[in-house]
Amino acid sequence: MEPRGEPGPPWLPQARPAPPPPVPTVPGPPPGGDPRPPRPRFDLRRLTRSPRGAVALGALAAALLLWPFAGFSWIPWLIGLAALVVLRLLRLDGPLRGWDIPLACLAVAIGLMVSTGPWAWALAGSLGVLLAGLAQLPWWRLAAVGAVLCVISGVGFGLSMHQDRIELEQIQARAGDLSQAGIAEESGDIVPTLVLAITQSAPDPDLLCSLLNPAAEDQLARGLGVPDCRAAAPVLFQRRPTVAPTDAGMPAAADPKGPPPAELVLDACATHWAEAAGPALGRVQVQLIDPNQRTYLVTGFAPCAR
Template identity: 45%
Template sequence: MDEPRRAPGGPPVPWTPTPTPPPPTPRFAYLWKRLTRTPYGTAGLGIGATAVLLTPFSGWSPWPWLAGVAVLVMLALLRVDRLLGRWVWPLGGLVVVAGLMLSTTPWAWALAASIGVLVAGVLRLPRWRVAAVGAALCLVSGSAYALVNAQDAREAAAAQARTQAESKGLQGVPAPARLLPTLLNRLAYGDRPEAPGAVCDNLLAEPARAAFTASVAAPDCVAAVRAVTAGITDRNSYADAEAPAVEQADGLVVDACSLTWDGGAAGPQLGVLTIGPEPTGQSYVVTAFTPCP
């Protein structure tokens, strides 16, 4: 150990050890402290966290993020980024957040903010008050978000059902007496690509479709249409056939097993057709089919 120094003509001067310098701050901790203590850093962290939390609620849409990148590129090309300085990155993040907000709902914003508060509270543990507030906010906003989504799903299902009902209203023919000529005409040209669908999907209800398919021992309705078409000898005359018909309360029963033509048989007999309104009541289809004996 060094001997105590003596001042000239005085008592010894006490020895003072050299203070040990503090250990260097880890780089990550240094960067984190720098970010959280600067306005642009704090804004960037908040905007980035908001964008990350909103992304799942937007269906993981990449377009808001691409829009943010496009804005940054445009600012760089216009040299505006030099004027904005370090605020250019928060500005790009704001574009991303704005795009995500356009593709989400207000309750999604509330839930994302609540999750952010909860995460901030967890990071502050054991100080639990912020975490408790975040948990309560998550419970309220999450419940509301689930209810709104369920309501939207019900409305979408109802809209789809209305659309299907309207599309069914476009099937068939507007009057029962017009169904037989329409059906025979489409059968006459059943070898065309669109013809089987025009018969099976447009003129025959499901029970009639199944019975018609079974009447010609075909694997499906499309094959049944083509089988009938193959037996037609005069396409131009086949749709001009006449058949006995009996009116009923909401349509007709047509005996298409007794088809007749002025110039002789133009094709095969078909079956007994029960013609009635489709579910919306806007048009008429074959609701039942009975094969010829």
Template identity: 40%
Template structure:
């Protein structure tokens, strides 16, 4: 059995001196860490104190009572309808009716019973009278309403929806009013022309040379009043008998239906009337010719022209067919 092996002797190393007594103390504790940063608690934002602002002009115009709003609406409607009267010279009629209603309510002591609504009732009567006086063009009512809506929209700004609706209504009413005004003007011109024809037919022609051309123009332009107004008895009955009609209106319808070229029928070459007496002439309407060479309508017949008194005008007093 082998003896235990002993480790070899360590090499000779330099001796390490013992540490000094001060180094044997326990190490100092570490320095404390700075506290963790935390944001301050959130606080509500601070706004500057409200400043006093003067009211806008639109805010001052806003009415705060129902009575004032109704009165303003009636006044605006009356002012807007007044320029569109069918007869501007009779503006005093609706205005006098409104003022008369107001005076009557005060005389009858009904203003106390109405509790301050008497002026509004008189204004309503005025507006109704103006509506009646503008019935020829009802688009005037829409125009007045559109102006009222536009004004209301301006008072309610910045709420522009009412203003936009009023603008659209204003455009539509202006277009409609223009077309209707043109129709009314055309109808009035026709009435005036018809009145002139009636006056002209009652007076006759100022020259005997104009009687036959005037009859041709009346047939070409479908002016029955002028045609029949230039005929006197017995010429009226003779023309009706020649055309097989019961009266002058039927004779005119039969003759005007035979006009093939209305634009050129009145341009016929007419022979001059021949004087047969002191106040009598004869016009031959059986020899009519037209510049184009073709007949534009019927040969009218032979006319006897006489002078009327005291107007000293000339009409047809006798007729003979061709």
């Protein structure tokens, strides 16, 4: 008999092969829902708690406070918008790490500061510090500093406005003393206008008295022995020379190349004015009213030199 051979490998595997890994499945959108991812919600609290948000809020509040004092000008706002657009076009918002919007708000505030005064700047800055501190709560120290600065700058701003109002009232009162009708002439036209007021076909008290301030009116009335300036016009008209007035003897005007002097004495002794009013009122004293227009008003009279 032939020897029995060694048995071969069994036809069945000794162990089952490992199953393949499961294929990951991506969950689909819920039925009837929006397939787009949800947008991030704007968190105002988070924005104001950040340093960039606090600076932007403070600068924006300061700009809004300064805007009325700047006459509601839109130019600073356009400058801030242009600065923001330039920073975005140059792609500097990345290196600035989000400080482009606060810088644009600061540009608006600085542009508005150009048209306002120092106390308005202090008040706007104080309000910005206060709002920045309130936005950064519990940063009570910054809020307290802002509140104290608001009180100080508010008091200073109020006093400044009060002082400006007093100065304006003084200027208006001074202008009222200088002129009742608000009519002033250039230095070379004062004496010709006085001569014209007394040499026309009829007396012109309106033209005559409009050139004089109250003190000059009283002096003229006393010199002619009449009650007031309007009564002086007919007297001067009756005393006028019969010869037509000419430019001869008219005083020269102030030098147009230099700044106008504050006061002038115009020698009208060789004109029809001195012939009608008398040599005691022959020299006309005038005071500068408007340096830009170089206009003067009569403030008094002086006697002619002998």
